[in-house]
Amino acid sequence: MFRPHSLLWHYLWVAPNVFLLALGYLIWKRGLHRRFPAFFAFAALSAASELAVYLADVSPSVSAGTFWRVVWVSLLVEGPLKFVLIGEIFAQVFDAYSSLARLGRQLIRGLGVVLVLAAALLAAYAPMDSVLIVSGAHVLEQTIYLVESGLLLFIFLFAGYFSLQFSRPVLGIALGLSVSACVHLATWAIIANGELPDSRRIILDFLNMGVYHACVLMWFYYLLVPEKVVAKSAVPLPENNLAVWNRELERLLQQ
């Protein structure tokens, strides 16, 4: 079952991307593409580029060199798209609060620079074999996932510190992207640095594809299934020493 070109392998490569294209279509149909333009673009272009890589893999007329060139183009399309999407997640969570957005933007830019430098350093130490186009693609995958995971972790920690809640669709997008990025970072780090035999590598490929499939389903759930509306009563505010506090406050304000 865990072999290249098995039925499960074909399913796990094709299905999530077809689902993602369908999600893109549904997002557009419901007008959500205006609210999440980067996610809409990610869904459409990322799925299309992955399907192009799949077709290049299964098509007997495509040479190994051409296949890896397609992989490179796909990575060069997906990489920047992911960072634009992270920018969209950041804006959705923080832009309503200008003081936080300003600080957060400064911090995330600084962190981005640090992550890119760290990724470049790690890439320099990664073993490169004679087929540069292959090992280079592995290292590029590792680099993209390292920067992506770091930025997403920052967004979650920053929002967590300020107790800010993500809206449901934003949480779904961010969570799916984070789970996918972290798992892919771990697997691509092993693939790029571990010099694994093919028999073991294929397990990691299946893990990547399975996790990505789960993330696509997560995006479906968070973006398309409506949130349960719980009727909330007004928050009962605590009884307290109002008069004392007001006197203190007024005195302070008048100073």
Add this chain to the structure above:
Amino acid sequence: MNLAIVLVVAAVIALIFILRVTVSSSVKISADTNPANQLQPIDVEAFRNLADPAEDDYLRRRLPTSELRHVRRERLLALAVYVQIAARNAAVLIHVGQSALNSSDSRTAAAARELVSDAALLRRNAAFALVRIYVALAWPSAGIGAAPVLDGYRQLNGSAMLLGRLQNPATPVRISASL
């Protein structure tokens, strides 16, 4: 292979943190029926006194160096506790404000947005102030820098009062009483 191990560990830790933040935020949403009950009272006057540089100067003139160091350390530790409580209260108010953000009443929603914004600003200032306080503990000649927290706290209190009034006109400013 060592690089791979480092990156795998980093990825696992990142994933754990991300899931933890997600789960804790969902638990908070469902578990708290009345988050405003978590607000802890703060004596603003005592806080202001501790943060006042004039008080520091006065003590510097009056006390011998060894005693001044001890007193200053105690005052800084007390100030840190106040700032931590203010930051915790701000987090609770962010929670209260966020629950009112989608209110059908536009004035309540606007007040909630302002409350969240002010509370977030206070939490940011509190984080900076705590760093400054701990630096001052380690390096006594450094400034404390807690004044922005006090200003933020005043502003936050105003926002909380406004939201309280809009949400519950009969008991207008209760939320601010426990700040």
